[in-house]
Amino acid sequence: MKLPRRKLPWVVLAVTSSVILALALIPVKVESREALFEIPRGTWARRSAGISQEVLPSEIRLVLGLSDVLVLKNLDDVPQIFGPTLIMPGQSFRLPFSTASEYQFECTAHASGQMKVIVAEGPTTPWSRLHFRINYLATRLVSL
Numbered sequence: 001m002k003l004p005r006r007k008l009p010w011v012v013l014a015v016t017s018s019v020i021l022a023l024a025l026i027p028v029k030v031e032s033r034e035a036l037f038e039i040p041r042g043t044w045a046r047r048s049a050g051i052s053q054e055v056l057p058s059e060i061r062l063v064l065g066l067s068d069v070l071v072l073k074n075l076d077d078v079p080q081i082f083g084p085t086l087i088m089p090g091q092s093f094r095l096p097f098s099t100a101s102e103y104q105f106e107c108t109a110h111a112s113g114q115m116k117v118i119v120a121e122g123p124t125t126p127w128s129r130l131h132f133r134i135n136y137l138a139t140r141l142v143s144l
Contacts (some may be wrong), residue, residue: 039073053111
C-alpha cells in the first residue's frame with residue numbers, strides 16, 4: 001500500500017517526534033562507570049630527556065551516575081603522583097566522585113604538574129537526557 005503524498009510529511013513528523021520523545025524519556029545507561037586513563041611506559045624518561053609530551057588530557061570531564069569513577073593506570077617504570085596518592089608502576093588508582101564540581105589535582109604525568117577533573121550533573125530530566133545524547137552523538141561524529 002502506497003502512502004498519499006500529502007500524508008507523508010505527517011508520518012515523518014510523527015516518527016521523528018516519537019524518536020525524540022523516546023530519547024528524552026528513556027534513562028541513560030552505560031556499561032561501566034569507569035573512565036580509564038593510562039600513563040604510558042617511558043613517560044618519565046621522555047620528560048627527563050626534555051621531550052614535552054602530554055600523555056593525559058589536562059582536563060577530564062566526567063558525568064555523575066554515568067562515568068563518575070576516574071581510573072588512572074600507571075604503565076610507566078616509575079611511580080606517579082596524582083593528588084595525595086602515589087601510584088606505583090603497574091598499579092591502578094580508582095577515584096569515585098559523588099559531587100558535581102571542578103577538581104584540581106597535582107599530577108606528575110603532566111608537564112604542567114596539574115590536572116583538572118570536571119564532574120557534571122548526570123542527566124535526570126527528559127531535556128537533560130536529550131541534550132546529553134545529542135552532545136554524546138556529536139562528539140562521536142566529530143572524532144571520526
